[in-house]
Amino acid sequence: MKDFRGKTIRASGFHAPVCGEIVSFADALIAISNDGLIESVYQAGDSAYDQTLSAAKGDGRLIDLPAGKILLPGFVDLHIHAPQYPQLGTALDVPLEIWLQNHTFPLEARYADLAFARRSYSMLVDDLLASGTTTAVYYGTIHDEANRLLADLCIEKGQRAFVGKVAMDNPAECPDYYRDESIDAALKATTGLIDHIRGHPDNEDGLVRPIVTPRFIPSCTDDLLTELGALAKEHDCHTQTHCSESDWEHGYVIDRHGMSDTESLDRFGLLRAGTILAHGNFLFSNDMEVIKMRQSAVAHCPLSNIYFSDAVFPLKAALQKGLRVGLGTDISGGPSCSMFDSVRSTVSSARQLERGTDPSLSRDKRSTQGDVRIDFREAFHLATAGGGAAVGLPVGAFAPGYQFDAILIDPEAKSGTIRLWPELYEGDQILQTILFTASRANIASVWVGGKHRSGDPDRQ
Ligand code: GUN
Ligand code: FE
16 A cells, blocks of 8 residues: 555546646546656546546556545755755845855864764655655755765665765865865765766666755855866756845856856856756846746745845746746755645745835835745745656655655644635635645655655555
8 A cells, every 4th residue: 555656546636737727536546667767647527537447456456545635746956955954944134145155164063073974864755745845956065975874874774866966176166074075075976976866776767866956156156167067068967046136146157257047157167958046046138038038947045045045036027928837945044845835935925025014114115026926836836846847856746757766645634724614615715725734744755766765565
């Protein structure tokens, strides 16, 4: 009952393959291959439904999910600093540049200690799986062993992930105790992690992938950025970094390079298909064009942006331009590891942008003009299929060819926080209730690639 590989499940739930459009299904038949891929999805009324149902029943492959439980795609968290988990919910009251120097770099430096790394990373991967994050895009630290351990733990625990060795060699911005010794050392550690992940005997299906990770332009010398761009190309590897996050960071790059983060990253070859740029709050219109042209994507981190950015990401404008966007928790810039909170903050921060905040101004002066609102349908898409498209993986929707990465919501869990009033709901409103009120206790089970990875299988 645990694993769904080779099974056909009958389930009810929701997904959002297209931004803004919710598809609900009731008693759909989802056939899952021995590799964990979705082979077919049939709704009651489809011509193949009855035949598929009786065939699955006939050879004992049918699994009925319990009535009342709701299947959703697993979440794709595009931006996580794995080593920062121990400071989740602390040090949120200082600006980014102070937070990095006084809190974050000292914490990340501790990952030279492998026992500390194991304790923290085990807890993180378990907690994220239990929170419904089936694909995680991680920054590690500068340390070889701890980075390998993080990748190993994702493989062992079965979380789909990208794991990057953080590269940071600029003595002007990085402390002596937490800095790559040299460009060569940073490159060697980056290729070492790529080889470790790609050559891992238990990672033949590529569940975990490497990602080239210059921390952000201020942390890196130009020579290192040049080499990392070349290395990503040579190894055909994803890349990730921070981009135009705060006034300070955005201004720093303009002062140092005479151009925006986006333009500068592009000339280093660091904008590639599937590149994840965290934040992007200060992107110029032209930057968005460049990101789109390169098929790179923005990780919108609304909760972290409240604490560390000096603006709200113009999400609607980015979507209207056709940019790829997904959501991130930015652990620990944001104080929650749950993508439910990213969805909620995506909706609420867009609403604040729309309505403004200064009560001393009249309504017309207080509010941002134009179409900036994001609703739960769009946010749900971004947290699932949108994130999958951003990294170029077939995850986040229930469709043939997609991975069966899913979470099962138990809306009636006593210790949970969903309180349903079905007689009041119409259409997709129950999904809205789930997105805004669910907590970890409402996540009964989690599957990655058809394998049961979290929750109590008997509670399915
Ligand atoms: N910019 C460079 N490093 C970081 C980090 O760890 N978190 C955030 N939010 N921004 C950064
Ligand atoms: Fe970050």
